[in-house]
Amino acid sequence: MNSDHKKSWLKKRRSRRNDVSAAQLLTEIQAGSRDALSRSITLLESTKVADQVLAQEVLKDCLEIKNDQTIRIGITGVPGVGKSSFIEIFGLWLIEQGKQVAILAIDPSSASNSGSILGDKTRMNELSMREEAFIRPSPAGTSLGGVARKTRESIILCEAAGFDVVLVETVGVGQSEGMVHSMVDFFLLLMLSGAGDELQGIKRGIMELADLLVVNKADGDNLTKAKVAARTYKNALHLFPGKENRWVAETAISSSVEKPKMDEIWAVIERFENHTKENGHFLRHRNQQNLHWFKEELTHQLLQLAGQNVDAKKHRKELENQVEKGTVSPFEAADCWIKKWILKNGI
Amino acid sequence: MNSDHKKSWLKKRRSRRNDVSAAQLLTEIQAGSRDALSRSITLLESTKVADQVLAQEVLKDCLEIKNDQTIRIGITGVPGVGKSSFIEIFGLWLIEQGKQVAILAIDPSSASNSGSILGDKTRMNELSMREEAFIRPSPAGTSLGGVARKTRESIILCEAAGFDVVLVETVGVGQSEGMVHSMVDFFLLLMLSGAGDELQGIKRGIMELADLLVVNKADGDNLTKAKVAARTYKNALHLFPGKENRWVAETAISSSVEKPKMDEIWAVIERFENHTKENGHFLRHRNQQNLHWFKEELTHQLLQLAGQNVDAKKHRKELENQVEKGTVSPFEAADCWIKKWILKNGI
Numbered sequence: 001m002n003s004d005h006k007k008s009w010l011k012k013r014r015s016r017r018n019d020v021s022a023a024q025l026l027t028e029i030q031a032g033s034r035d036a037l038s039r040s041i042t043l044l045e046s047t048k049v050a051d052q053v054l055a056q057e058v059l060k061d062c063l064e065i066k067n068d069q070t071i072r073i074g075i076t077g078v079p080g081v082g083k084s085s086f087i088e089i090f091g092l093w094l095i096e097q098g099k100q101v102a103i104l105a106i107d108p109s110s111a112s113n114s115g116s117i118l119g120d121k122t123r124m125n126e127l128s129m130r131e132e133a134f135i136r137p138s139p140a141g142t143s144l145g146g147v148a149r150k151t152r153e154s155i156i157l158c159e160a161a162g163f164d165v166v167l168v169e170t171v172g173v174g175q176s177e178g179m180v181h182s183m184v185d186f187f188l189l190l191m192l193s194g195a196g197d198e199l200q201g202i203k204r205g206i207m208e209l210a211d212l213l214v215v216n217k218a219d220g221d222n223l224t225k226a227k228v229a230a231r232t233y234k235n236a237l238h239l240f241p242g243k244e245n246r247w248v249a250e251t252a253i254s255s256s257v258e259k260p261k262m263d264e265i266w267a268v269i270e271r272f273e274n275h276t277k278e279n280g281h282f283l284r285h286r287n288q289q290n291l292h293w294f295k296e297e298l299t300h301q302l303l304q305l306a307g308q309n310v311d312a313k314k315h316r317k318e319l320e321n322q323v324e325k326g327t328v329s330p331f332e333a334a335d336c337w338i339k340k341w342i343l344k345n346g347i
Numbered sequence: 348m349n350s351d352h353k354k355s356w357l358k359k360r361r362s363r364r365n366d367v368s369a370a371q372l373l374t375e376i377q378a379g380s381r382d383a384l385s386r387s388i389t390l391l392e393s394t395k396v397a398d399q400v401l402a403q404e405v406l407k408d409c410l411e412i413k414n415d416q417t418i419r420i421g422i423t424g425v426p427g428v429g430k431s432s433f434i435e436i437f438g439l440w441l442i443e444q445g446k447q448v449a450i451l452a453i454d455p456s457s458a459s460n461s462g463s464i465l466g467d468k469t470r471m472n473e474l475s476m477r478e479e480a481f482i483r484p485s486p487a488g489t490s491l492g493g494v495a496r497k498t499r500e501s502i503i504l505c506e507a508a509g510f511d512v513v514l515v516e517t518v519g520v521g522q523s524e525g526m527v528h529s530m531v532d533f534f535l536l537l538m539l540s541g542a543g544d545e546l547q548g549i550k551r552g553i554m555e556l557a558d559l560l561v562v563n564k565a566d567g568d569n570l571t572k573a574k575v576a577a578r579t580y581k582n583a584l585h586l587f588p589g590k591e592n593r594w595v596a597e598t599a600i601s602s603s604v605e606k607p608k609m610d611e612i613w614a615v616i617e618r619f620e621n622h623t624k625e626n627g628h629f630l631r632h633r634n635q636q637n638l639h640w641f642k643e644e645l646t647h648q649l650l651q652l653a654g655q656n657v658d659a660k661k662h663r664k665e666l667e668n669q670v671e672k673g674t675v676s677p678f679e680a681a682d683c684w685i686k687k688w689i690l691k692n693g694i
Contacts, residue, residue: 056679063676149678156676205552207587236583240554287671294670297681302649305689323641324634329410329503331496332403334644342652 022057029058029161030065034134037161044153045139059153062160070159071273072166074180076206077190079171082216085256086190087169088124093262095132099165102134102158103127104151106170106180134158145300148179152293155183177206182292185282186272188212188265190254193222193229208240210249212268218253226253245281247272312341369404376405376508377412381481384508388501392486406500409507417506418620419513421527423553424537426518429563432603433537434516435471440609442479446512449481449505450474451498453517453527481505492647495526499640502530524553529639532629533619535559535612537601540569540576555587557596559615565600573600592628594619659688 020039028036043055077083091101103124127133136154138147151168158166168184170176181187189210207213213233218226230251237249250268254260276282306312319333367386375383390402424430438448450471474480483501485494498515505513515531517523528534536557554560560580565573577598584596597615601607623629653659666680675683 056676056682059676059679063674066673153676153678205555208552208555232582233586235579236586239580239583287673290670290673290677291667293677294667294680297678298653298684299646299650301681301685302653302689303646305685306645306649320638320641323637326413326634326637327410329403329406329500330637330640331500331644332406333641334648335403337645338648338652342649 020054022054022061025054025058026061026160029062029157032162034131037134037157038136040157041136041150041154044157045150055153059156062156065160067159067162070164070166071186071269072155072168072184073269074168074170074177074184074187075190076170076177076180076188077216081190081192082256083169083171083190084124086214086216086254087167088127089254089256089260090262090265091124091127091133091167092130093260094165094266095130097266100132100134100163101127101165101167102136102161102163103167103169104136104154104158105138106147106151106168106176134161134163145296148183148293149297152183177209181206181209182289185276185285186211186269188214190214190216191229191233192217193226210237211247211272212265213237213249213251214265215251215253217255219255219257223253223255223258226255245276245285246279247275306342309341312337315340367401369401369408372401372405373408373507376409376504379509381478384481384504385483387504388483388497391500391504392497402500406503409503412507414506414509417511417513418533418616419502419515419531420616421515421517421524421531421534422537423517423524423527423535424563428537428539429603430516430518430537431471433561433563433601434514435474436601436603436607437609437612438471438474438480438514439477440607441512441613442474442477444613447479447481447510448474448512448514449483449508449510450514450516451483451501451505452485453494453498453515453523481508481510492643495530495640496644499530524556528553528556529636532623532632533558533616535561537561537563538576538580539564540572557584558594558619559612560584560596560598561612562598562600564602566602566604570600570602570605573602592623592632593626594622653689656688659684662687 025036025040029040040055040058043051043058046052046055075083075087087103091103094101124135128135139150155166155168168180170180187210189207189212191213193215213230215226215230215233218230230253234251237251240249243249252261252265252268254262254265273282276285316337319328319337322328323330323333372383372387376387387402387405390398390405393399393402422430422434434450438450441448471482475482486497502513502515515527517527534557536554536559538560540562560577562573562577562580565577577600581598584598587596590596599608599612599615601609601612620629623632663684666675666684669675670677670680
C-alpha cells in the first residue's frame with residue numbers, strides 16, 4: 001500500500017471508527033489518557049476485524065516507544081491468600097513513592113463464567129480510585145490463550161502510557177501461573193504460614209519459579225508462625241536448582257492488618273532489577289519471552305485452523321477417547337488425523 | 348482394504364522384509380526374544396515407510412496386550428551425579444528379585460552428535476550382559492520430539508515383552524527431564540550432597556516433580572553430608588505444593604561404593620505404586636499422559652508441515668529475529684506468518 005493510498009484508506013476507516021486513528025490513540029495514551037488506554041485495550045480484545053487492525057496499529061506504534069524503565073511483576077497465590085489486599089497496599093505504597101501502577105489480571109475461570117478476579121472492584125477500593133493506578137480485569141469468555149495474548153499486548157500499551165510498574169495478577173489455579181511467569185520480569189508468590197493443604201491449588205513446579213516468596217497474613221497470633229515459615233522457605237529455596245539469572249529467591253512477610261513493610265519488598269525487587277540488568281539477563285529474558293510467545297501463538301493458531309472443520313473436530317475427539325483408553329498410540333492417532341485432515345485437504 | 352487383499356499385500360511385504368510379519372515379531376517378542384524386540388524398535392526408528400507400517404502394526408498388537416504389572420520409572424540427574432552406576436546397581440538388584448528390567452535412554456545431545464548416554468556400554472558392564480536386562484540407547488541424529496516418540500513407543504513394546512520394570516534414563520539437561528516425567532509413573536531425581544552449583548544444570552521446576560529424591564555418592568567422607576542433605580531435602584519437600592496424587596515426595600541416600608540399600612528405594616516405589624493404584628491416580632495419570640502426547644504430536648506435526656516450504660522457513664526466521672528484538676509483537680508476527688503461508692497456500 002503506498003503512502004497516499006494508505007492515507008485515504010485510514011481516512012475512510014477513521015470515519016467508520018468514530019474518527020479515531022491509531023496516531024490519535026497513541027498521542028492520547030502517551031499524554032496519559034486512561035480513557036484512550038482503556039479503549040485501545042478494548043480494541044485488542046475485540047473480535048471485529050476493523051478493531052483488530054486498528055489495535056495492531058496502535059500496538060505497533062507502542063512497541064516503537066521503548067520504555068525500558070518499567071518493571072513487569074507477576075503476583076500469584078492460591079485463592080484466599082490475600083492477593084487483592086496485598087496488591088491494594090502495594091499499589092498505594094508505590095504511588096506514594098511517585099510511581100504509576102498498572103494492574104492486569106489473568107483469570108482462566110473467566111473463560112468459563114462471566115466472573116473475573118478483578119471484576120469485584122470493591123476488593124481494591126482505594127487503589128481503583130487513584131489516578132496513578134490503572135486496573136484492568138481479564139475479559140470474560142475468552143480462551144486461556146486469548147487471555148494471554150490480550151495481557152501480553154496490554155502490557156506493551158501500559159508501558160507506552162508511561163506506567164513504571166505493571167503488576168500481572170493471577171489466581172493460583174490451572175495453567176495461569178506458568179503463563180504469567182512467562183510474561184513478567186519478576187515473579188512474586190504469595191503464601192500462607194501453615195504450609196501444606198493450602199498449597200494444593202498451586203501447580204507443581206511453580207514454587208521453583210518464584211523470585212520472591214511472601215508469607216502473607218503475618219499478623220496477630222500468626223506473626224511468629226509466619227516468620228518461622230519465611231525462614232524455613234528461605235532455607236528450602238537454597239536447595240533449589242540455580243536459576244539462569246543467578247538470582248537466589250528471597251523471602252519476606254506481609255500483612256494487610258499490621259503495618260506492612262512494602263519498602264522491604266520493593267528493595268528486593270530493585271536488587272533483582274539491578275542484578276539482572278548488570279548481568280544482562282533482564283533484557284535477554286524479555287527477548288526469550290518474546291520468542292516463546294511467538295512459538296506458542298503459531299502453534300495455537302495452527303491447531304485452531306486445523307480444528308475448524310466440524311468433522312475434523314469430531315474425529316479428533318474420537319481419537320482422543322481412544323488415546324485416553326490406551327487402545328491406540330498417541331503418535332499413531334496424530335498421524336492418522338494429520339493424514340486425513342491436513343495432507344489430503346489442507347487446512 | 349478387505350481381508351484377502353490385506354493378506355496378499357502383507358505376503359508381498361513379508362517377502363520384501365525378509366519374511367518378517369507383524370504377527371511373527373509379536374509372537375517372538377512375547378516369547379522373550381530380545382532380538383525381535385530390538386528389531387521392532389529399529390523399525391520404529393526407521394524413516395522408511397514400509398518399516399513404519401510394519402512397526403505401527405507391531406505396536407498396535409502390543410497395545411492390545413495389556414500389561415498392567417509394569418512400572419515405568421524415570422531417572423534423571425545432572426551429568427556426574429552417577430546415573431549409570433546407580434542404574435547398573437539398581438538393575439542388577441531388581442534382577443536378583445526376579446524382575447526383568449528394560450532401560451531406555453533419552454538424550455537430546457545425541458540429536459546433534461553421534462554419541463549417546465548409553466552408547467558407552469562399559470558404564471553398565473555387568474547389567475548389559477544379563478539376559479534379564481534390555482538396554483537401548485537413544486537413536487542418534489533424531490530431534491527431541493523424535494526421541495520422545497521412539498521412547499514412548501518402545502515402552503509399549505517392552506511391556507508387551509513382559510518386562511516388569513521400565514527405566515527411562517535422561518541426562519539432566521535441556522527439556523529432557525520434563526519429557527521423561529510425562530512418560531513415566533514414578534520420577535526419581537538423583538542429586539549430590541553439596542546442594543548448589545551442581546544443580547545449575549537442572550531445569551527449574553523439576554525438583555518439585557520428583558517422587559523420590561536420592562542423594563547419591565553417600566560414601567566415605569561424604570556419608571554424613573549426604574545424610575544431612577537427605578534430611579534437609581525431606582523437610583524442604585514438605586513445603587512444596589501438594590501433588591494431585593497426594594503423594595509426598597520422599598528422600599533416600601545411595602552409593603555405588605558402600606553397600607547400596609536398593610531395598611529401601613524399591614520399598615518407596617512399591618509404596619507409591621500401592622498408594623496411587625488405590626486412589627486411582629496411577630491409571631488416570633497414564634491416561635492423561637496419553638492425551639498429552641497426542642496433543643504434543645499433533646502440534647509437532649503441524650509445525651513441521653508448515654515449515655516444509657523453504658521460503659516459509661526463511662520468513663519465520665526473519666520474524667523470529669524481529670520478535671526477539673521486540674520490534675514486532677509475537678502475536679502480530681504469528682498472524683502475519685499464518686496469513687502468508689497457511690491461509691493463502693494451505694500446508
